[in-house]
Amino acid sequence: MTLDRQIFRFFERLIEGTMTVGDAFSPQLAQAAEMLAEALLDGKTIYTFGQGSSALTGNFFSHILSSGSQIPRPGFPSININQLTHNMDTHDRYAQALLTHAKQSDILVLLSRGGSHSDLIDSIEAAVERGMRIVLLGYKNDSILIDSLGYGDLSIDMSEFELAALDTLQFQVIACLCDLIDHIILGES
Numbered sequence: 317m318t319l320d321r322q323i324f325r326f327f328e329r330l331i332e333g334t335m336t337v338g339d340a341f342s343p344q345l346a347q348a349a350e351m352l353a354e355a356l357l358d359g360k361t362i363y364t365f366g367q368g369s370s371a372l373t374g375n376f377f378s379h380i381l382s383s384g385s386q387i388p389r390p391g392f393p394s395i396n397i398n399q400l401t402h403n404m405d406t407h408d409r410y411a412q413a414l415l416t417h418a419k420q421s422d423i424l425v426l427l428s429r430g431g432s433h434s435d436l437i438d439s440i441e442a443a444v445e446r447g448m449r450i451v452l453l454g455y456k457n458d459s460i461l462i463d464s465l466g467y468g469d470l471s472i473d474m475s476e477f478e479l480a481a482l483d484t485l486q487f488q489v490i491a492c493l494c495d496l497i498d499h500i501i502l503g504e505s
Contacts, residue, residue, distance in 0.1 A: 333481045334488055337474075344472045345489065348451050349496030351470065352423060355449070356381075356392045357501060361422045363448075365397040365410055365439055369483050370427035370453075375399055377425060377490045385494060389502060397439070410435050411442035420447035427486055429479070430455035440464045453486055455479075 362381055366374035374396055381394035401409040424443040428436055443450050450469040462471050477485055
């Protein structure tokens, strides 16, 4: 396959994935945006945590929530657990950060790359202990994470996509949520 064809095929897969996410996950995205906006309006904090390269997407989400992107607005309270704990060296640092800082009814947004990673399991357990609600962007073999969610939590399972496209699609989901939250809280832009 020529490089031109490889490039075309790469972007073709991303476009197909984007269309699938927008179509198949529309109800979950609307539910997540309403859950997050309601929490922000109630003075709650949104915590984000990502596994592997998804940590960058979680950090982006916290940054956009706390500073805005499309329109000038006051910042919303959001903390990225990866950033908060980057200088800590304990195995349970992510869970400990949630147990230290989070309050009941805050929300934890988890971004997984699959496999029910132990750091994500520990974070969900800490969130449950604190009485937080959870939004999980899950991937393949995340059944332990999904089974740990409670009644008011939300799982968006992105397992149908190739791992190579996951980071881009998670980023698009987060960008969409940012836009929806601003729309819900601030009205038409």
